[in-house]
Amino acid sequence: MSDFQEWARHVAGLTEQTLAELLPPAGSNPQRLHDAMRYSTLGGGKRVRPMLAFAAGLVTNADIERVKIVSSAVEMIHAYSLIHDDLPCMDDDVLRRGRPTCHIEFDEATALLAGDALQALAFELVSTHKLADLADVQLEMLQLFIRACGSHGMAGGQAIDLANVGLAQSITLPELEFMHMQKTGALIRAAVMLGARCGKGSGTNDATNGVTNSGKDVEPETLASLDRYAKCIGLAFQVVDDVLDCESNTEKLGKTVGKDQNANKPTYVSLMGLNPAKQFANELLNDALGALKNFDQRADRLRQLAEFIVRREH
Amino acid sequence: MSDFQEWARHVAGLTEQTLAELLPPAGSNPQRLHDAMRYSTLGGGKRVRPMLAFAAGLVTNADIERVKIVSSAVEMIHAYSLIHDDLPCMDDDVLRRGRPTCHIEFDEATALLAGDALQALAFELVSTHKLADLADVQLEMLQLFIRACGSHGMAGGQAIDLANVGLAQSITLPELEFMHMQKTGALIRAAVMLGARCGKGSGTNDATNGVTNSGKDVEPETLASLDRYAKCIGLAFQVVDDVLDCESNTEKLGKTVGKDQNANKPTYVSLMGLNPAKQFANELLNDALGALKNFDQRADRLRQLAEFIVRREH
Numbered sequence: 001m002s003d004f005q006e007w008a009r010h011v012a013g014l015t016e017q018t019l020a021e022l023l024p025p026a027g028s029n030p031q032r033l034h035d036a037m038r039y040s041t042l043g044g045g046k047r048v049r050p051m052l053a054f055a056a057g058l059v060t061n062a063d064i065e066r067v068k069i070v071s072s073a074v075e076m077i078h079a080y081s082l083i084h085d086d087l088p089c090m091d092d093d094v095l096r097r098g099r100p101t102c103h104i105e106f107d108e109a110t111a112l113l114a115g116d117a118l119q120a121l122a123f124e125l126v127s128t129h130k131l132a133d134l135a136d137v138q139l140e141m142l143q144l145f146i147r148a149c150g151s152h153g154m155a156g157g158q159a160i161d162l163a164n165v166g167l168a169q170s171i172t173l174p175e176l177e178f179m180h181m182q183k184t185g186a187l188i189r190a191a192v193m194l195g196a197r198c199g200k201g202s203g204t205n206d207a208t209n210g211v212t213n214s215g216k217d218v219e220p221e222t223l224a225s226l227d228r229y230a231k232c233i234g235l236a237f238q239v240v241d242d243v244l245d246c247e248s249n250t251e252k253l254g255k256t257v258g259k260d261q262n263a264n265k266p267t268y269v270s271l272m273g274l275n276p277a278k279q280f281a282n283e284l285l286n287d288a289l290g291a292l293k294n295f296d297q298r299a300d301r302l303r304q305l306a307e308f309i310v311r312r313e314h
Numbered sequence: 315m316s317d318f319q320e321w322a323r324h325v326a327g328l329t330e331q332t333l334a335e336l337l338p339p340a341g342s343n344p345q346r347l348h349d350a351m352r353y354s355t356l357g358g359g360k361r362v363r364p365m366l367a368f369a370a371g372l373v374t375n376a377d378i379e380r381v382k383i384v385s386s387a388v389e390m391i392h393a394y395s396l397i398h399d400d401l402p403c404m405d406d407d408v409l410r411r412g413r414p415t416c417h418i419e420f421d422e423a424t425a426l427l428a429g430d431a432l433q434a435l436a437f438e439l440v441s442t443h444k445l446a447d448l449a450d451v452q453l454e455m456l457q458l459f460i461r462a463c464g465s466h467g468m469a470g471g472q473a474i475d476l477a478n479v480g481l482a483q484s485i486t487l488p489e490l491e492f493m494h495m496q497k498t499g500a501l502i503r504a505a506v507m508l509g510a511r512c513g514k515g516s517g518t519n520d521a522t523n524g525v526t527n528s529g530k531d532v533e534p535e536t537l538a539s540l541d542r543y544a545k546c547i548g549l550a551f552q553v554v555d556d557v558l559d560c561e562s563n564t565e566k567l568g569k570t571v572g573k574d575q576n577a578n579k580p581t582y583v584s585l586m587g588l589n590p591a592k593q594f595a596n597e598l599l600n601d602a603l604g605a606l607k608n609f610d611q612r613a614d615r616l617r618q619l620a621e622f623i624v625r626r627e628h
Binding site: 024029030032033034037084087089090103107108109110112113115116117119120121123124127128134135136138139142143146147149150151152153155156158159160162163 | 344401426427429437438442450452456460463465470474476477
C-alpha cells in the first residue's frame with residue numbers, strides 16, 4: 001500500500017495547489033470574504049473526494065487538467081458544507097481539523113457568506129472550464145453536480161439529519177441509509193461520476209442502445225458500474241465513521257458513548273450494534289469491489305481507495 | 315400605464331404559478347426544508363426581476379416557456395439572499411413582506427439550509443431545462459448566472475455591505491456604487507441577460523466580428539445594449555430605495571432618519587444629499603432609456619419598467 005499512500009499524497013498536494021489557484025486571490029476585494037473562503041478550503045482535510053475523482057478518471061483516461069477542476073469544485077462544496085454545519089445554529093463547533101472553525105476565526109456573517117460563495121464558485125468552475133468535448137456532456141455534468149448539493153442531495157440530507165436528533169431508537173435502517181445517501185453519499189457519487197466523465201468512451205459499440213459510441217463520451221455501462229461503486233463506498237464511509245466514533249470514545253472513556261450518541265442521533269452502531277456495523281462495512285466493501293469486476297487494472301486506485309476507506313483508523 | 319400594470323400583474327401571476335410548479339412539492343421529504351423553501355419564495359414580492367427577464371425576452375422574441383424558467387431561477391436566488399440576509403448574524407429581521415421571516419416561522423438551521431438549497435435549485439433549473447438551441451449558449455447563460463451570485467457578485471456585495479456598517483461618511487461614491495453593482499446589480503443584470511438569451515438573433519450580419527449570425531444566438535450588440543440598460547436600472551433601483559427609505563421615515567418621524575442611516579450605513583442620500591440623489595436617479599433613467607434607443611417597440615416594456623422602477627413610491 002505504500003505505492004497507494006504516495007499516490008494519495010500526490011493527489012492531496014495537487015488538490016491543495018489547484019484550490020489555491022482557483023480560489024479568489026488572498027487579499028483581493030472583498031478581502032475578508034475571500035480570506036474566509038481560502039481559510040476553510042485550504043490547508044487540510046483527507047481529500048477523499050478528490051482522490052475518488054482522480055481514481056475514477058484513471059478508468060476513463062481522463063485529462064488530468066479537467067479532473068483537477070472537478071475535484072477542486074467538489075472539495076469547495078465539501079468545505080462550504082462544513083462551514084455551514086459548524087455554525088452555532090447547526091452543530092455549533094469551534095474546532096475543525098485542529099483549527100478554529102470559520103465563524104470563530106472570522107465571524108458568523110462572514111462564514112455564512114463564505115459558504116454561500118463557495119457553493120457558487122464550485123458550480124462556476126464546472127460551467128466555465130472546458131471539461132468535456134461536447135457542451136451537452138458538460139451540461140449533464142453540471143446537472144449531476146448541482147443536484148447532488150440541493151434539497152434532494154446534501155442539503156436535504158442535512159435537513160433530515162437535523163430532524164433525526166433525539167430519534168436514535170425510532171428510525172429504521174432504511175431511513176438512516178436514505179439520510180446518509182443524501183447527506184454525504186450524493187457528493188461522493190458526484191466526485192466519482194464527474195471524475196469519470198472528464199474522460200472519453202472507448203469507442204466500441206454501446207450494447208445498451210445499439211448505436212456506435214463515437215468515443216466522445218463514457219459508455220453508460222461504465223458509468224453505471226462506477227455509480228454502483230460510489231453508492232457502496234459512500235455508505236461504507238459513513239458506517240466506518242460511526243464505528244470509529246464509537247470505538248475511539250470507547251477507548252478513551254471506557255464506555256460506548258460517541259459524539260452522535262450523546263446527541264441522541266441514530267448511527268449504524270446504535271441501530272445495528274458494533275460488530276454487525278463492522279460486518280456491514282465489509283459487505284459494502286465487497287459490493288464496491290464487485291461493481292468494478294469488469295474493469296482492468298485502470299480501476300486499481302478505486303479498489304485501493306475502497307480498502308482505504310473501510311480499513312482506515314481515523 | 316394601466317396597460318403596463320396589467321402586464322406586470324400577469325407576469326407576477328405567471329411567476330408565482332411557475333415557482334409553485336418548480337419548487338419541491340409541499341409536504342415532500344424532507345418536508346420542513348421544502349416547506350421553508352416554498353414559504354420564502356411564494357406569496358409575494360414585487361417580482362421586479364422576473365418582469366425584467368420577461369421584458370428583455372420580448373426584445374429577442376424569446377420562447378415564453380424558457381423565460382418562465384430563468385425568471386423563476388433568478389427569483390429563487392433573490393429569495394435565498396433574503397433568507398440569509400434576515401438571519402440573526404446578518405440583518406436580524408423578524409418580518410418580511412408582513413410575514414415572519416423564514417428563521418422565525420421555521421428555525422435558524424432550516425432557514426440556513428433552505429437558502430443553501432434554493433441557490434442549488436436555481437442553478438439546477440438553468441442546467442436542466444433546455445433554454446437555448448445550442449448547449450454552448452446555455453453553458454454561457456449558466457456562467458453568467460452563477461457569477462452574478464458568487465463572491466464577485468451578490469455574495470461579494472453583501473460582504474462589502476457588512477464591512478461598511480459604521481462607515482457612512484468615510485466611503486466614496488464609487489465605492490458605494492461598486493458595492494451596489496455587486497449586491498443587487500449583478501442579479502438584476504442576470505435577469506435581463508438571461509431573459510434576452512432565451513431568444514434568438516435576427517439572423518442579420520453581425521458587424522462586430524464579420525460573420526453571419528445564423529439566428530441561433532442573440533447578436534452581441536443587442537446584448538451589450540441590454541447590459542448597459544440593466545446596469546443603469548440596477549443602480550437606479552438602489553438609489554430610489556435610499557431616497558424612499560429617507561423620505562418615508564421623514565414623513566413618519568418628522569426627521570430625516572432612515573433604517574440604513576440608523577445602522578450608520580452609507581446611502582446615496584447620506585453621501586449626495588436627498589435632492590442630488592433624486593437627480594441621479596433621473597439621470598440613470600435617461601441613460602437606461604438611451605441604451606434602448608436602437609430598439610423598436612419590442613423594448614417598450616423595458617422602457618416602462620425603467621420608469622416604474624424610478625417613479626415608484628414604495
